[in-house]
Amino acid sequence: MYFREITHHSPNFAAAPAHERLGVCFHHSVLDFDAALARLTDPASEVSYHCLIAPDGTRATLVADKHIAWHAGVSTFLGRTRCNDFLLGVAFAGDTHAAPLTTEQIASALEWLAPRWAAHGWTPACMTDHRSIAPGRKDDLAPTEWSRLLAAIVGKFVNG
Ligand SMILES: [Zn+2]
Numbered sequence: 369m370y371f372r373e374i375t376h377h378s379p380n381f382a383a384a385p386a387h388e389r390l391g392v393c394f395h396h397s398v399l400d401f402d403a404a405l406a407r408l409t410d411p412a413s414e415v416s417y418h419c420l421i422a423p424d425g426t427r428a429t430l431v432a433d434k435h436i437a438w439h440a441g442v443s444t445f446l447g448r449t450r451c452n453d454f455l456l457g458v459a460f461a462g463d464t465h466a467a468p469l470t471t472e473q474i475a476s477a478l479e480w481l482a483p484r485w486a487a488h489g490w491t492p493a494c495m496t497d498h499r500s501i502a503p504g505r506k507d508d509l510a511p512t513e514w515s516r517l518l519a520a521i522v523g524k525f526v527n528g
Contacts, residue, residue, distance in 0.1 A: 371425035371476040378409050378430040380416035380438050387436050388454035390446075391494030392481070393501060394517060395439060395459035396508040401426070404461050414438055417457040419480055425472030427480060431457075443501040451501055456484075464510040474520050485525050492522050 397404035401422040407413045408420065408430050416437040420428045431437040439457030443449065458480065460473050484490065497514045498506040509517065 371427055371472070371479060373427045373429065375429045376405050376409055378416040378437070379411045380408065380414055381431040382436040382438075385436075385453065387434055387456070389433060389456060389484075389488050390454040391456070391490060391496065393440055393443075393445070393451060393455040393457055394477070394495070394497045394509060394514070395457060396464045396510075396513075397459045397461050398463045398508075399461070401428075401461035404459070405430075417459040419456075419458045421458065421460050421473050421476050421480070423462060423470045423473060425470070425476035427476055433484070440498065440501060442505065443498075445496055445501045455496070455501075460509075464508060464513040469509075469513050469516060474517060477517065478520060478524050481521065481525070490525075492518065492526060495521055 399407060404420055405428060408416050416431050417439045418431045418433060418437050420430060433456060436452050437457045438452060440451040440455060443451040445451050445455060458477060460469055498508045
């Protein structure tokens with residue numbers, strides 16, 4: 369299955385230093401797909417993700433992997449701060465506290481991950497969500513939805 373992939377360049381990124389690509393932080397955008405795209409391409413927002421995934425699985429590429437998107441803010445993962453430098457940011461359109469991820473969103477995330485997983489030597493330990501790296505400050509994803517996503521990742525890339 370292949371989902372539609374579109375490009376909406378965001379001005380909200382840093383071209384240097386080069387992104388380390390040590391793993392991925394997953395988010396939800398709260399806003400719906402179109403409203404999120406508008407915000408993420410507005411320089412005034414100073415926010416971006418590498419990729420935004422619509423409920424139907426359509427993926428919008430906003431920032432190239434080699435560049436630093438502005439998604440994590442104050443955060444710590446694997447003992448390091450400045451997570452934007454080393455975690456790619458992928459967001460699901462919508463609010464996972466209000467509605468679960470669609471099966472298409474999860475399948476599309478796996479499709480996005482597939483070529484990168486082997487290329488970067490990732491393991492499930494390289495995957496996280498915003499809630500986990502900014503506890504008390506951020507609540508995305510809902511814990512049940514993060515568990516569903518992580519189980520799908522393990523199912524495809526570890527047990528698949
Ligand atoms: Zn977030």
